[in-house]
Amino acid sequence: MSETWRAVPGYEGLYEVSDHGRVRSVARKIQQRNGHLLTVQSRAISQHDGGPRNGSHRRTRLFRDGHGRTVWVHRLVLEAFVGPAPEGTECCHNDGNPANNHLINLRWDTRQENALDVVRAGEHHMASKTHCKNGHEFTPENTTYIGPRRWRHCRACNRARTAASRRKRAGASTTKD
Incomplete structure (x- = not known):
């Protein structure tokens, strides 16, 4: 050329x-x-x-x-x-x-x-990166993309955080009664 x-x-x-x-x-x-x-x-x-x-x-x-x-x-x-x-x-x-x-x-x-x-x-x-900071693999089933920059998040970690938050709220509501 x-x-x-x-x-x-x-x-x-x-x-x-x-x-x-x-x-x-x-x-x-x-x-x-x-x-x-x-x-x-x-x-x-x-x-x-x-x-x-x-x-x-x-x-x-x-x-x-x-x-x-x-x-x-x-x-x-x-x-x-x-x-x-x-x-x-x-x-x-x-x-x-x-x-x-x-x-x-x-x-x-x-x-x-x-x-x-x-x-x-x-x-x-x-x-x-192939795994999140907690060792979960980034697969299509275990990955979600959040925000305008499309950041990758681990669904297993999100589920664990949500469950912990619910347990904490449930424990807080029972102690108030």
Whole structure:
């Protein structure tokens, strides 16, 4: 599959991004302060991991008018090939791999869908749990989903809590008489 390049929005004539998630500078001539023209060759721009808070999300640094700015590569790809992010959306990786910045792996979607991608990919720390804290297995028969975030709860533990609460209330009502 051939690689397609587009200008980085806001950096037209300076940088391009490909549908494979690579970034390069554009060959150009720059007027120096002493009046001489400097020829800048096109070259690949290095990318780095996002650090401890952002995992494998790739970032790079772009310069314009002597000022540098760190940008996320996945955003550059979507902005160049799809357009700006619609209101209330963020960049999502379809396969859950934040280092895969191919255009076919990216989409604009809501924060909630982005979080669900982690669960669907089996990467969420709670989704990988097979048993509740009391040792009951999370099976379809023993699992209920509660609340807007669809949290998983153990039915056996819920039954035990309900029974204990009823016993406590029954004991409290008999001691009052």
